[in-house]
Amino acid sequence: MSNTQAAVARPAVLGDLVPGRLVRDITLVAGAAVFVGVAAQISVPVPGTPVPVSGQTFAVLLSGAALGLNRSVLAMALYALTGVLGVPWFAQGASGWHFASFGYVLGFALAGAVVGALAARGGDRSPPATVATMALGTLLIYVVGVPWLMAMTHSDLGAALSMGVRPFLVGDVLKVLLAAGLLPFAWRLARR
Template sequence: MSNSQAVVARPAVLGDLVPGRLVRDVALVVGAAVFVGLAAQVSVPIPGTPVPVTGQTFAVLLSGAALGFRRGALSMALYALAGMVGVPWFADGASGWRMASFGYVIGFMLAGAVVGALAARGGDRSPVRTAGTMALGLAVIYAAGVPWLMAWTHSGLGSALSMGVRPFLVGDAIKTALAAGLLPGAWRLLRR
């Protein structure tokens, strides 16, 4: 047996640990989209903003990290597409793209890809790296969501930040801390 045959490839992301490549990939992509859709139903309206607090961002970031670049982006694209054609799984059971928070849904696709790419490079293996990966993913979501919110509400940047970022910072810090414990813990549990 040569050295190249004796080396076992290290899984890049948690999703790579599931056997059966094509079936696995389809199941993971669909499963992540459903996971985000379910997390969106945990929705709390906030006075002064048309954007509710939801479990979506946490689900998006975990999905991206667990699935990697390609599957993370595809799962969020599936989530967005299904919601646009009528699946009522956006926040508060909404569907379609004509809503103030749809820019964040666009950001989910980008964040799924970015977080997935960083996780494949070890960005989810330690609490500090996971926190940085999640923070970057959140920044990507905000970068897509705030301009959409500005256009939707006909407001300036300061007002959009007050409606679409500031009310969510504490919750997003908690979500980041949870992910910083869960993802490295999953890797340790699986001894990879």
């Protein structure tokens, strides 16, 4: 077997381990959207901010790493589109797009794409690489979410950072560390 054939045969992301390409891809995309929607229901309001603590960012990062760039973008687009169309599966049972934390939902596609692309290059195979990949994904969610929060709350950057970033840093660090333990472990299991 040549090096090119070996590279093609080796799965790039965990989702590539599932057989049956089209059915697999549809199932993985829909499953990831549902996973994020269910994780969003683990939601706790935070005093002083319209942005709740939820499990959805963790689900987005795991989905991005497991699905790769294309499937992750499709999954996050499906999640956002169905929520905009009325499925109440955003954090705190929200739907639609006209609420202060919707920018974070928009950031999920960007974060999923980048995390997926990095995972396909080994960004989820070791704890240090996973920490870097997940931290970047989290940052990208903030990069899209904070300007939306500013616009919806008519606040300046400092106020938006106080409402939409600072209260979540400790939780996001814990999510990144949890992913850094889970993803490399999943790869070790998959290689058995």
